Amino acid sequence: MRIGYPCINRTIGCNANKTFRLKSxxxxxxxxxxxxxxxxxxxxxxxxxxxxxxxxxxxxxLVPFAxxxxxxxxxxxxxxxxxxxxxxxxxxxxxxxxxxxDQFTLINxxxxxxxxxxRKELQYHADILNLMNLDTSAKIQIxxxxxxxxxxxxxxxFLSRFKKLDSSIKNRLVIENDDRLYSLNDCLEINxxxxxxxxxxxxHNKLNFEIQMRGNYLENTFKTWNxxxxxxxxxxxxxxxxxxxxxxxxxxINVKDFCIFLEETKPFxxxxxxxxxxxxxxxxxxxxxxxxxxxxxxxxxxxxSGI
DNA sequence: ATCGGTCAAGGGGCA
DNA sequence: TGCCCCTTGACCGAT
Numbered sequence: 001m002r003i004g005y006p007c008i009n010r011t012i013g014c015n016a017n018k019t020f021r022l023k024s025x026x027x028x029x030x031x032x033x034x035x036x037x038x039x040x041x042x043x044x045x046x047x048x049x050x051x052x053x054x055x056x057x058x059x060x061x062l063v064p065f066a067x068x069x070x071x072x073x074x075x076x077x078x079x080x081x082x083x084x085x086x087x088x089x090x091x092x093x094x095x096x097x098x099x100x101x102d103q104f105t106l107i108n109x110x111x112x113x114x115x116x117x118x119r120k121e122l123q124y125h126a127d128i129l130n131l132m133n134l135d136t137s138a139k140i141q142i143x144x145x146x147x148x149x150x151x152x153x154x155x156x157x158f159l160s161r162f163k164k165l166d167s168s169i170k171n172r173l174v175i176e177n178d179d180r181l182y183s184l185n186d187c188l189e190i191n192x193x194x195x196x197x198x199x200x201x202x203x204h205n206k207l208n209f210e211i212q213m214r215g216n217y218l219e220n221t222f223k224t225w226n227x228x229x230x231x232x233x234x235x236x237x238x239x240x241x242x243x244x245x246x247x248x249x250x251x252x253i254n255v256k257d258f259c260i261f262l263e264e265t266k267p268f269x270x271x272x273x274x275x276x277x278x279x280x281x282x283x284x285x286x287x288x289x290x291x292x293x294x295x296x297x298x299x300x301x302x303x304x305s306g307i
Numbered sequence: 308a309t310c311g312g313t314c315a316a317g318g319g320g321c322a
Numbered sequence: 323t324g325c326c327c328c329t330t331g332a333c334c335g336a337t
Contacts, residue, residue, distance in 0.1 A: 021333060022315060068315060103328075104316040117316070146318050
């Protein structure tokens with residue numbers, strides 16, 4: 001079991017997700033921003049290594065406007081060596097990487113132009129992971145998409161569009177249950193048709209839980225991951241602000257709640273992404289609270305970390 | 308130097 | 323149909 005956090009580190013004082021307005025686009029600006037972001041990514045990974053954090057989500061803003069038509073700069077070639085170097089560090093330290101394209105990336109849109117843009121955006125995410133030479137356990141997670149007034153048809157459209165994707169995307173893509181539209185059940189139904197792992201989102205599942213979901217849904221979800229090619233199942237963990245509105249993520253982790261989650265998932269090994277505002281601070285807290293869990297302990301022993 | 312409206316992109320829900 | 327929400331930070335123009 002690895003424990004990680006997404007995109008931003010608030011401790012070390014650099015941003016790997018620096019971007020700028022489309023209006024101020026220039027190739028020079030783009031180059032400087034990418035360089036800044038890659039340098040910062042290296043620093044974050046070093047910080048993570050020093051703190052026994054072996055799971056990290058790389059921001060989609062690493063290369064701003066990567067799939068936008070305005071961008072004609074060959075950033076892949078220009079920064080190739082840097083990507084290779086970062087990838088070597090990740091592999092050497094047995095780190096796990098994920099990415100999460102944002103809400104505009106819709107495979108199952110009724111509009112084909114939106115699907116085509118989504119395909120380009122997914123290709124950009126796959127390119128990043130490929131440039132780093134990461135194996136296919138480095139995943140790109142998305143939601144199923146919109147319902148468009150007919151869920152059955154929208155699921156079928158997802159399936160047919162998925163089949164059309166390039167294999168470099170397909171072998172990294174995983175679907176995540178969301179809080180309103182597509183439940184864990186829906187994701188499992190899609191998995192029954194095509195081989196796409198289902199990423200378990202604990203908080204979304206609490207908000208969008210189907211009462212007819214019987215049997216061991218955790219087991220059914222985790223077994224959608226092929227241990228040889230996909231690695232351990234990934235799960236997103238977040239919790240609600242005590243007095244907050246629905247969906248509001250909490251400021252820092254509630255260790256007691258997290259331990260309940262660890263208990264619930266006990267028979268299964270997995271990698272956990274903590275979607276919590278104070279990022280690395282909560283990841284370190286969670287790690288400390290789970291240090292006696294055999295899943296965490298045994299992983300750390302394999303990494304020559306000085307625990 | 309500080310403030311805050313707005314940012315590439317979509318979809319759902321509501322008035 | 324038009325406006326707000328989603329998550330969220332931070333860019334950058336206005337002052």
